[in-house]
Amino acid sequence: MALAAADMAGYGGCVGLLSPCGAVAYMGTGWWHALMDSVAESASRAFVHVLDCDSSPAGALMALRCGQQAAILRPQNPQYETVRALYAQQNATLLSQRPPSFNLIMPLSAISSLVGYFAHGYCQHQHPENNVPDTRQKKDCST
Template structure:
């Protein structure tokens, strides 16, 4: 699977935060901006979130966090092992996903994402799980 040079360099230096809600996302962005002007993290959804929350929910959550915080961050939607969720996410403009599927399926979905300038993670990258205590909620 090939990846754009820009994304592969950026991906290797990012930390990922598992995002569950608006308040913790905004709190993470605000805390990070206080520490450094250009935070080096992105958000990843909960495992399998494409199936139980949906692409629209994820993209709306990310948009709201970005609008409130002013931080335009990379974000990954976890599609579990379901290529249907992954392809639907692609049709909705999602550029980064996790798809833990068998190799032939993974290769087919990856071809779609490459054409769209996206990336498919074949396994979930390590992440810090944002819990509600971060935001005080």
């Protein structure tokens, strides 16, 4: 849905797909890669995907071993710097926190919400869990 909405909005930038919080622990790396491979088969554009490993260095290392190029690992973990160095050796990216995102798990009124997100930025009347710092001018998407 996110990729289709970006196309409909004429968004030419990179679109990233972000796993649910801590997904590596309860869904696994294999599941994430199967899902992303399936998305790639029908995608009309290139995209990046990020697997959230929460505070699991083992999950982050398994993801890297399976070819994951971008993951999230909380820096409070004692092994964070070691895992980050291993990601750097593989030219992969390890993020210390989740990037701003549009949450597709919560109910959407229509795909137009996503089109508005790509075309105009964050809505003023969005769900509180999506409230992240943003420097773009806020727009009222309720009209």
